[in-house]
Amino acid sequence: MLWFKCHEIIPGFILALIYVALSLSGVFLYMEYESIEDVDTHCRIAYTAERNTAAFRQRNYSAFVVGFSGEVGRHLLEVLNRAKIFGKITLIGRRIIKLNNLGPEFEQRRVKFDLLDDYADIFEGIDYGFCTLGTSHGSVQSAEFNRVDHDYVLKTAELAKAGGCKHFSVVSSHGADGNSSFFFNRAKGLMEETLMQYNFERLSIYRPGVLLCNRQEHRPGDTIFQSLLRPVAYFFPTAVTLPVETAAIAMLNNVVVPNNRSVDIYENKAIHVVAGMASQYCPPELVPLRHYGNSFHRKDHDSEF
Ligand SMILES: NC(=O)c1ccc[n+]([C@@H]2O[C@H](COP(=O)([O-])OP(=O)(O)OC[C@H]3O[C@@H](n4cnc5c(N)ncnc54)[C@H](OP(=O)(O)O)[C@@H]3O)[C@@H](O)[C@H]2O)c1
Ligand SMILES: *[C@@H]1O[C@H](CO)[C@@H](O)[C@H](O)[C@H]1NC(C)=O
Ligand SMILES: *[C@@H]1O[C@H](CO)[C@@H](O)[C@H](O)[C@H]1NC(C)=O
């Protein structure tokens, strides 16, 4: 799998060649129509999310988001701000950022991730945890990648668990595998394996392919990259790409719907289904009435890709 930071598009030309070759070979076509394991379970989450929302909201749970300043993180905040399912949301990051139009339930806390143990009290009593922390491998040494995507994530999870977190949701990656010879896949895989040993009541692991961002500001590199991915995402929307907002909606749908399984792993296409954006894979009785599954989704984002 190709790895980028969402807005970092330097090896554009090489990528272009790779992408053309891949699309010509029909790999995307195969991936697009490849079947999903457990599709009914995923469809049911999207189908029942909206009707579970009111009951969930009444419980007045609290949540934290680590990595909230990132691409997935910021979209998660938007979705949470619209859905209003938590009474309190603590945003934990290495810096305070300016966030507009968020409700009073949001609160930012600045921490030093190397000394996260010192901030254990922040996690005290928080019911739900979302971790969208990560770094890009393109510009990053393996040690730094390990530190953020493995060490910081696990430390966050450890403190969350100690503080009483019931359901921990984490963004991993396609290809995560503790035995992989690629350091990023290995780091993500080892992170997942260790997380499973923490015995959360629920643990949800998301494995996106290539994240697509809807950016407000114009960045030249972005345009090249996005114009390469756009046709792929257009013809094969669930094969390798995942709009960051779809990821955020999937995370939200999944927390409001009760689930007996303690560990869920969602691959790229499954994330689309859980978000209610790929009902073509669902049996007719589980296709949400509204085309996009739930009211958290804003239609205007759709035309982007
Ligand atoms: N991009 C892709 O195509 C892709 C593909 C598969 C999986 N993923 C995974 O998806 C997840 C989210 O990706 P994204 O694109 O939303 O990431 P992003 O935009 O790069 O955001 C990363 C988040 O992690 C924080 N962070 C990074 N390095 C840090 C450090 N050294 N110390 C403290 N915080 C740090 C950032 O905080 P600051 O804002 O302070 O920097 C930000 O909140 C990541 O786990 C990534 O590995 C991405
Ligand atoms: C929900 O919890 C928050 C604190 O977590 C509290 O301030 C608020 O009053 C609670 N709301 C209700 C309706 O209980
Ligand atoms: C690596 O693979 C072996 C055999 O398939 C398995 O027993 C082991 O748990 C794996 N290790 C990791 C770190 O995934």
Ligand SMILES: *[C@@H]1O[C@H](CO)[C@@H](O)[C@H](O)[C@H]1NC(C)=O
């Ligand atoms: C979860 O388990 C309970 C009892 O063990 C059962 O009644 C319920 O239907 C199950 N829910 C799902 C979604 O499987």
